[in-house]
Amino acid sequence: MAKAANQPRTEPARKKPYPTFRGDDEEQAFLDKADLSEYDLETGFAPLEEWLAAAEAMHKDASVNLRLPRAMIEAYKQKAKARRMPYQRLMRMALQEALKRAG
Numbered sequence: 001m002a003k004a005a006n007q008p009r010t011e012p013a014r015k016k017p018y019p020t021f022r023g024d025d026e027e028q029a030f031l032d033k034a035d036l037s038e039y040d041l042e043t044g045f046a047p048l049e050e051w052l053a054a055a056e057a058m059h060k061d062a063s064v065n066l067r068l069p070r071a072m073i074e075a076y077k078q079k080a081k082a083r084r085m086p087y088q089r090l091m092r093m094a095l096q097e098a099l100k101r102a103g
Helices: 025-033 048-057 070-083 088-102
Strands: none
Touching: 070 088
């Protein structure tokens, strides 16, 4: 179907570039308020799988072995599955958040 001659052709709206931040707290404050649908979240970023692999590898130079209740591990596995992420990453994030809150 052809457009009528008197109708202007509309260009897709350009999205704003994703800003850069001085730190995680500044970025989190932005994310708490921003409408991310207004931002170009693809340009200039590594493919997701590549980024996740790099993020998993960095800053981890030690390991720990913990004995935890099976129910706790299963709860993390379920929550991680719902978020489509590895459960050990979710556990590490919880530990990081607890450290941050403890100051």
